[in-house]
Amino acid sequence: MKILVCISHVPDTTSKINFTDGDTKFDTNGVQFVINPNDEFGLTRAMWFKEKQGASVDVVNVGGPETEPTLRKALAIGADTAIRVNTEAKDGFQVAKNLAQVVSNGGYDLVIAGRESIDYNGGMVPGMLAALLDANFVNNCISLEIDGNAVKAVREIDGGKESVSTTLPLVIGGQKGLVEESDLRIPNMRGIMTARSKPLSVVDAVDASAETASVSFEKPAPKGQVKLVSADNVGELVELLHNDAKVI
Amino acid sequence: MSVLVYTESDKGTFKKIALEVASYAKTVADQLGTTVTAVTINADDTSILGNYGVDKVLQVTNNALDTFNAKAYASVIAQAAENESSKVVIVSSSADSKYLAPILSINLNAGYVPNVVAAPSSTEPFTVKRNTFTNKAFANTAIETEVKLIGLSKNAFGLKENSASAKAEAFSPSIPELGITVESVDKVTGKVTIADAEIVVSGGRGLKGPENWGMIEELADVLGAATACSKPVSDLGWRPHSEHVGQTGKPVAANLYIAVGISGAIQHLAGINASKVKVVINTDPEAPFFKAADYGIVGDAFEVVPQLIEKLKEFKAQQ
Numbered sequence A: 001m002k003i004l005v006c007i008s009h010v011p012d013t014t015s016k017i018n019f020t021d022g023d024t025k026f027d028t029n030g031v032q033f034v035i036n037p038n039d040e041f042g043l044t045r046a047m048w049f050k051e052k053q054g055a056s057v058d059v060v061n062v063g064g065p066e067t068e069p070t071l072r073k074a075l076a077i078g079a080d081t082a083i084r085v086n087t088e089a090k091d092g093f094q095v096a097k098n099l100a101q102v103v104s105n106g107g108y109d110l111v112i113a114g115r116e117s118i119d120y121n122g123g124m125v126p127g128m129l130a131a132l133l134d135a136n137f138v139n140n141c142i143s144l145e146i147d148g149n150a151v152k153a154v155r156e157i158d159g160g161k162e163s164v165s166t167t168l169p170l171v172i173g174g175q176k177g178l179v180e181e182s183d184l185r186i187p188n189m190r191g192i193m194t195a196r197s198k199p200l201s202v203v204d205a206v207d208a209s210a211e212t213a214s215v216s217f218e219k220p221a222p223k224g225q226v227k228l229v230s231a232d233n234v235g236e237l238v239e240l241l242h243n244d245a246k247v248i
Numbered sequence B: 001m002s003v004l005v006y007t008e009s010d011k012g013t014f015k016k017i018a019l020e021v022a023s024y025a026k027t028v029a030d031q032l033g034t035t036v037t038a039v040t041i042n043a044d045d046t047s048i049l050g051n052y053g054v055d056k057v058l059q060v061t062n063n064a065l066d067t068f069n070a071k072a073y074a075s076v077i078a079q080a081a082e083n084e085s086s087k088v089v090i091v092s093s094s095a096d097s098k099y100l101a102p103i104l105s106i107n108l109n110a111g112y113v114p115n116v117v118a119a120p121s122s123t124e125p126f127t128v129k130r131n132t133f134t135n136k137a138f139a140n141t142a143i144e145t146e147v148k149l150i151g152l153s154k155n156a157f158g159l160k161e162n163s164a165s166a167k168a169e170a171f172s173p174s175i176p177e178l179g180i181t182v183e184s185v186d187k188v189t190g191k192v193t194i195a196d197a198e199i200v201v202s203g204g205r206g207l208k209g210p211e212n213w214g215m216i217e218e219l220a221d222v223l224g225a226a227t228a229c230s231k232p233v234s235d236l237g238w239r240p241h242s243e244h245v246g247q248t249g250k251p252v253a254a255n256l257y258i259a260v261g262i263s264g265a266i267q268h269l270a271g272i273n274a275s276k277v278k279v280v281i282n283t284d285p286e287a288p289f290f291k292a293a294d295y296g297i298v299g300d301a302f303e304v305v306p307q308l309i310e311k312l313k314e315f316k317a318q319q
C-alpha cells in the first residue's frame, strides 16, 4: 500500500496572532511552526500501517522553502520520502489541485490529511482533493482499518460516531482518535540523523489559481472586564444572565 | 439566479441552523435583488421556511438519502443549484455540511469560504468575513469565481423572521454511486448535543474525578444544556472523548458557555471563543479564564454549583 500524508505547516497553538502590511499579511515574526496537530495523528497512523502491514509512507506539503524543517520533522518521525510542491499556499482549492497532481503521479492508494488545519481552519483540502480524484472520502475520521482493498473507518458525527465501510483509493480527514495522544511519536536522535539523508524532492506547482483571497485581517474587539459575582451571592449570576446577558 | 440554501433536517424536522442559514440567505438575496430557494432532503413539512424568507423549496424525497452521504448530498445540492442557475449557495457549519461543502465546491466550480460570520460586506467583489486562526482573528475574504459557496458559522447571524411563500415543488435529482456504506450509528439519544446546544456546561480537571460530574449534569439539565469537558478530563477517561472541546476537540459556538474548574488554557479558549457569553467558576482568581469570560465567580465549584442549581430552579419556577 502506498500512503501519502498531507502535512500542513502551521503556527504552534500558543502563538500570538498578529498581522502586518496594513493587516493584509500574517506576521510570522517570532512564530514557531509545527506539523498541524491533526496531521500528526494521521502520520502516526500511517507509521502503524507501515510497520504492521507493510506500506510506504510519503509526506507532502504545498508551500515555500520555509516549510522544509516541518517536512524534515515528519521524516524524522519515520516517513520514507518527502515532497514539497514549490508554491505559496493561497487557498484550499489551489492546494488541493496541487496535491491531486502529486497523488496521480505517485499512484497512492491512501491519502491521509487532517480534518482541518489550525491556521486557516478551512477543513477544505481533503474533501476537495477527494472530489478532484474521484476517490472515496471519510471526514472526521477517528479510526481506520485496512485489509487489502477493504476499509473500515469510524467518523465522529454531531452527538456520536458512525462506522462505515468503503474501499481504496481513499482520502481521509483525520483527527485525534486515529491514534491516541500517548502514541504520538517524538523524533528521536537517530530519526533526526537519518532524516537528513532521506529524499526531499521539490516539484513544480500546477497551473492552478486560487478561487478566494484573504483581503484583510481583523482581530476581535478587546474584551471588557469580567463581571465578578461573589460566591456568597450566586443568585446575582442568575439575575445577570437573565437581565443583562439575556441568555437564560 | 436565486440564492440557494441547503436547509438541513433531522428525522424530517428542520434543525435550528437550517432556519439560521435561511435567514442569512434572505439577507444575501436582498443585497443581490433576487429570491431564495431552499433545497431539502427528506424533510416533512417545509412551510416553516417561509417564515425565514424562503420563496421556493425544492423538496427531495428519496430513501437512498435516508442516511447522510457527503458525495450524494453534495451532488443533490449541486443539481439544485444548476436547476436554479444560482450564483450563491449557502450551507451551515454542521459536521455534515462541513463534510459535503468541499465536494460541492468542486462540483460547482465554486470558490468556498467556511466559518462565515456576517452578511457580505460587498457583493462586487463578493467579500465575506470569516473566523480564522481558531477564532483568534477574522479574515475578510473575496470569492473570485462566478458561483460562490458560503459556509455560515453557527450562532453568528441569528434568526430573522420574514414572510415568504416557500412554495414547495418535488425535485428528483439523480443519485451518484455512494462509495461508502454506513454500518452502524452510535448516537447519544435524549441528550442535547454540543453542536446543537444553545447552552453548554463544561467541566475541567478542577472537578477532581468522574464521580463529581453529577452536579455538572444536573446543572446542564436545569438549563437544557449539553455537557462538555476540557481535554485532560477526556484523556483521563473521566468523560467520553465526544465531550472534549477546544482547539483539538469539538468547537463550541453556544449562546452561553459555563466553565467549571477549567483554567482557560489558550488551546481550550481557542475552541470555545466563538460562544457569545462565557461564565467561569474557579477557585483561582488568577486563572486565565477570568480574562476571557464575561461573568465569573471566584469560588469552590463544590459549593457554588449546587447553589447555582438551586437558584436556577427557583428562577425557572417563577418563569
Ligand SMILES: Cc1cc2nc3c(=O)[nH]c(=O)nc-3n(C[C@H](O)[C@H](O)[C@H](O)COP(=O)(O)OP(=O)(O)OC[C@H]3O[C@@H](n4cnc5c(N)ncnc54)[C@H](O)[C@@H]3O)c2cc1C
Pocket (backbone or CB within 6 Å): A013, A037, B203, B204, B205, B206, B207, B229, B230, B231, B232, B233, B244, B245, B246, B247, B248, B249, B260, B261, B262, B263, B264, B265, B266, B267, B268, B271, B281, B282, B283, B284, B287, B299, B300, B301, B302
Ligand atoms: C497541542 C495542544 C492542543 C490542546 N488542545 C486542547 C483542547 O482542544 N481542549 C482543551 O481543553 N485543552 C487542550 N489542550 C490542553 C490545554 O493546554 C490545558 O492543559 C487544558 O485545557 C487544561 O485543562 P483544565 O483547565 O481542565 O485543567 P487545569 O489546567 O488543571 O485546570 C484546573 C482548574 O480548576 C481549578 N480548580 C481546582 N479546584 C477547583 C474547585 N474546587 N472549584 C473550582 N475550580 C477549581 C484550578 O484553579 C484550575 O484553574 C491542548 C494542549 C496542547 C499542547
Ligand SMILES: Nc1ncnc2c1ncn2[C@@H]1O[C@H](COP(=O)(O)O)[C@@H](O)[C@H]1O
Pocket (backbone or CB within 6 Å): A005, A006, A007, A008, A009, A036, A038, A039, A060, A061, A062, A063, A089, A092, A095, A112, A113, A114, A115, A116, A117, A118, A120, A121, A122, A123, A124, A125, A126
Ligand atoms: N499547504 C498544504 N500542504 C499539504 N497539505 C495541506 C496543506 N494545507 C492543508 N493541507 C492538508 O489538508 C488538511 C486540512 O487543511 P485545511 O483545509 O486548510 O483546513 C490539513 O490537515 C493537511 O492535511
